[in-house]
Amino acid sequence: MNIVRPRLFGQNYAFVVVAAIFLTLLAAAGARSAPGVLILPLEEHFGWGRSTTALSAGIGIFLYGMVGPFAAALMNTLGLRRTVLGALALMSASAAVSAFMSEPWHLILSWGVFSGLGSGAVALVLAATIVNRWFVRNRSLMMGLLTASTATGTLVFLPVLAWLSQTGGWQPVVIAVALVLAAMIPVVWLLVPERPAAVGLLPYGATTAPVEAPHAGMVSAAIGTLKRAARTRSFWYLFATFFICGFTTNGLVGTHLIALCGDMGIPAVQAAGLLMVMGIFDLVGTTLSGWLTDRYDPRKLLFLYYALRGLSLIYLPFSDFSYYSLAVFAVFYGLDWIATVPPTLRLATEAFGERDAPVVFGWIAAGHQMGAASAAYLGGALRDSQGDYLTMFLLAGSTGLVAAGLSVMIRRGQTAGAPA
Template sequence: MIARSRPFGQRYAFVVVAVIFLCLLIAAGLRSAPAVMMLPLEESFGWRRDVVSLAAAIGIFLYGLTGPFAAALMERIGLRRTLLAALLLMSGSTALSLLMTKPWHLFLTWGVFSGVGSGAVATVLGATIVNRWFKTNRGLVMGLMSASSATGLLVFMPLLASLAQSGSWKPVAIAIAVATAALVPLVYMLVPERPAAIGMVRYGADLDDVPPTPPAAQGNFLTHTLTTLRRAAGTRVFWYLFATFFVCGFTTNGLVGTHLIAFCGDMGIGEVQAAGLLSLMGIFDLIGTTLSGWLTDRYDPRKLLGVYYAIRGLSLIYLPYSGFSATSLIVFAVLYGLDWIATVPPTLRLSNEAFGDRSGPIVFGWIVAGHQVGAATAALFGGTMRELQGNYELAFLIAGMTAIAAACISLLINTGKPAFDPEPQAA
C-alpha cells in the first residue's frame, strides 16, 4: 500500500520520476529488441527481414495508438492500475514468445500484445507524470524522461546484441520478460496516484497551492478519448504537431532503430559493433534530450523543433555516403544522437499550451500516435526497400528529406491562444 508519509518533501516527485524513468527505459528496451533479433530470427526460422519488419511495425503502430487511450484510462481507473497492467502484459507477452514457431506467433506476441503493453508505458505516461507532479521545470523533467529511450539503447542494445550473438533470440526475450516483471513491485510501492494522495503538492508549487483533485473521468474512456481527438482534429495546430511527429517517428525508431544494425551488417559491420554505435547515439541523446528540455523552458519551442529536424535530416542524408568508416560513423552517431528524441519536450510544451493540462496529455497521446504511425511506416518501408533494392540507401535519403520538410512545418505552428475551450469534466 502507498504510505501516507514520504521522505524528501516536494522532492519525492523525483523518486516518482526515477521509477517512471526505469519503466520507460525497459519499455524502450522491449521496443528496440526486434532490431537485434532480426538476424537471429532469420537464421532460426528462415523468416525474411520483411516478415520480422512487419511484426516490428505492428508493435510500433500499436505502441503509438495505445497512448491516447492509456492516458484516458489513467484518468478513468488510475495511473497505477493502468501502469501495473501494462507491465504485466509486456512481461507475459515476451515470455509467451519463447513458444513461437510460426510468423503469426511473432506478430501476436512481439506485435500486438507487446505493442499494447508498451504503448501505456510510453511518452504519454511521462507527460501525465510531469503534469501531475511538477509546476515548474516541466521541460527539463520531460527531457530527462524522454531520454530514457536513449538510455534504454545505451543499457540494453549491447547486452541484447551480445545475447543474440551468443545464444540466438531466446535469451533476449527472457531478459526483457524478467526485467519488465521486476518493475511491478517498484511501481506498486513507490508511485502514488498523485501528490495529493500522500498529502503533498506539486514540485515548485507553494505549500498552500493545492489544486483540487479532479474527479475521475466518468463514462466510457474510449468515447472520451475519441471525443478529445475529434475536438483537437478541428485545429490546425494539432495537424502540424501530428505531421512533424509522424516524421520524427519515421526518422528515428522506425528506420534507424529497426534497421541500422541490419544496414551496418550489409556493410560488413558485426551486430555487437553496430549496437555499440546505437549506444553511442544513446549517450549523446541523453545529453541532447536533457539539454532540449532545459532549452524548452527558456526558448521558442517552434524554432527549437526547426533546428532539430534540420540537423536530423542532414545526418540521415549523410549516412549512406559516409563510407561507414569508424570516424564517419562516430560523426553520424554524435550529430544524429544529439537530437534522436530532442523533439519531445518542445512538442509537449506546444501541446500543453494549445490544449491545456487536462486535455493536453490525451491530445499529446494522439500526436505520439502519429509518431508511431510514422515509425511503423518506416519499419515496414525500410524492410521492403531492402528486399526490393538490395540496400537501404534510398530509404535513408527519403527519411532525410522528410525531416527537412518537418523543419519547415515546425515554424508554422501557432499556439498564441488555446486551441479549444477547457474540456468538461465528464466524458
C-alpha cells in the first residue's frame, strides 16, 4: 500500500517516483564508492596490496555492469519493485557482513561478488526503465537527472565515508553503507508502483495508455535482444564509447583519485572533497546534458564530452596538484562525468525502440562497467609495478579521444537498429 494516493497527483505522480528512485540511486551509488575509500585503510589494517583491493573493486564493477541487462529483463518479468527491493536487501546484507571480514576472499565475496550483483539492478538500467515507463515528455531531461544521481551519490558520499575511515577505521564505513541501503527499502516499497497503469495513471505527457507487449523470460529476453542489437554497427559504436566512459570515470577517477592524491601527500578527506565537488557539478552537468539532448544532435554532444574528458585526463598528472589546479579539474570533470548517458540512451532508443531500449541500454551499460572494471584493476596493477599513475592517466586520456571519434560515426533513427 502506497503512503500517498497517486491519483491525487495525476500524471505529476511521475515526479514522486523519480524523486524516490533518485534517492535510491544516490544511496546505491554511494555504496559503490566505498571501495575507493577502503583501499588505504585496508592496506594499513590487514597489509593487503593495492592490487588485491583493486581486484575486489574491479569484480564488483564488472558484475555491476553484467547484471544490468538481465536486471532490465527481470523488471519486465518478475517486476520492478521486487527486483529493486531484493537488490537493496542483498547490498545492505553484504555490506553488514563485511564488517567481520578478515581474509582477502571475504572482501572479494562481499564487496566484489554480492555487492556487484545487487548494485547491477540499482543502476542505469533502473533509471532507463523508470523513464521509459513513466514519461513520454521530457524523457532525456529526466534521464539526465537520474543519471546524475548515480554519479553524484558516488562522489558526495565519499567525504563522509573518508571521514569515517580516518576517524574510526574501515568498519564504520561498511556499517554506514549497510544502514543507508536498508533505509531505502521502505522508500521504494511505499512510493514506487510497478508502472503507471498499476495505480490508474498514464505516463507523464501521454494521452493514451501504452500497449504492453508480452515479455519473454529473463534470460531469453536479455540474450535475444542482445543478438538482435549485436547485428548492428550502432550497437557496437555505443558499446565501445560507453566502455571508454566507464574506463575514464568510476573505474579510474572514482576508484583511484584518492589513492593518487595520497601519493602526492594530499589527505584522504581533502581528496574526497574533490570528488564531492565533482558530484555537485555532475548533477548540474548531466541534467543540463539531458536538456541539450532533447534539442541537439546527441552525436555532437558525445564528441564534445569525450574529447574534453580525454584532454583533461592527460593534463592531470602534469599539473602541480595545487588547490587551484585540482579545483579546476574537479569542476570541469564533474560537469563532464556522466553527461554522456542522456545522449547515449537517446541514440539507443531511436535505434532499437522503446520496448527493447532499456535492455539494449543494459548491455551498453555492461560495456561501461567492463571498462570501469578494467581501469580499476589496471590502475592498481600499474601503480604497483611502476610506482605511479602516469601511464594509466595518459592511456585513459587517449581512449577519451578515440571515443570522440567513434561518436560521430553512430547512425541515427530506426535504420540504425537495422542489421548492418
